[in-house]
Amino acid sequence: MKDLLLYLFYQLIVRPWLTLIIGVRFSNRQVFDNVRQFIVVANHNSHFDMVSIMAALPWRKLKNTRGVAAADYFGKTSFSARLMNFFFHAILIERHRKEGAPSAIEILDGHLKAGKSLVLFPEGTRGQAGVIADFKKGVAILLRDNPGIPFIPVYLDGFGRVLPKDKWLIIPLVCKVRFGEPVYPAGQDVDEILEKVRDAIFKLKDKDERDRNVFDYK
Secondary structure: OHHHHHHHHHHHHHHHHHHHHHOEEEEOHHHHHHOOOOEEEEOOOOOHHHHHHHHHOOHHHHOOEEEEEEHHHHOOOHHHHHHHHHHHOOEEEOOOOOOOOOOHHHHHHHHHHOOOEEEEOOOOOOOOOOOOOOOOOHHHHHHHHOOOOOEEEEEEEOHHHHOOOOOOOOOOOOEEEEEOOOEOOOOOOHHHHHHHHHHHHHOOOOOOOOOOOOOOOO
């Protein structure tokens, strides 16, 4: 019942609000139709990034997908942790590993082995709007160790202006969520996989397209 209520919430409230009020445009959402399990990977500039990706998922995929977030930010209180669990099925990861505790890779790998899908931002955190930080190797390690699971690249454009880091005022502007085709990077090492992930994300940006994540275009 919880998963059904969550799906209806996204379909009847969140997605219409994103498209009609904020100005979000979704492209190629049908990529999820023919994959059972996956890792969504995307660039990251705003809290709207996760919301928009989850709102695009079909019912059977949404209930089996886990958003990955930082425990020190989103799990500061039991209330915020419960909200993250309800809205994103969130896996809250400690950025500073405690002695004897499982690593983030071990935790996420366990969810993949249990048949769950993940939404990951390889930059690890929201960066400066329009600036792409170095990708962390964690996603590549997970893909290497789970060769039967594809990654689905997503390019997010405009969310850095709608709700920039450390800001709370939402500014309705045109945003784009572009999904690429699933990629199975089997038989490659971690660095090669990471490069493939990065390339797949930024190939979704149209050639010579201006970056809508920032107000100043150069």
